[in-house]
Amino acid sequence: MEDKKITTVLFDMDGVLIDSEGFWQQAEEEVFTSMGATWDEAIAIQTQGKTTRAVTELWYNLYPWEGKSIEEVEQMVIDRVDELRSS
Numbered sequence: 001m002e003d004k005k006i007t008t009v010l011f012d013m014d015g016v017l018i019d020s021e022g023f024w025q026q027a028e029e030e031v032f033t034s035m036g037a038t039w040d041e042a043i044a045i046q047t048q049g050k051t052t053r054a055v056t057e058l059w060y061n062l063y064p065w066e067g068k069s070i071e072e073v074e075q076m077v078i079d080r081v082d083e084l085r086s087s
Helices: 021-034 041-046 052-062 070-086
Strands: none
Touching: 021 041, 021 052, 021 070, 041 052, 052 070
8 A cells, every 4th residue: 555645735825725815804803803903994905815923013013902912812813713713
């Protein structure tokens, strides 16, 4: 019997395989507003397709928060998306 090896890994970063954009937007709104940001749908639309880090940095630049680093807030968004996908 021939050994089968994984030769390809597919990353779905743009919602082609799973439409996760709604989860990301909900998570971002919940997390960023909890940090003191005022949610703006126009900004949210402009951030679609950007990395979580880039989105978090943008919201931080618009509404600087205290008490958590950009990395911590970014992880909060990722964790919330995971929760939303699991429910």
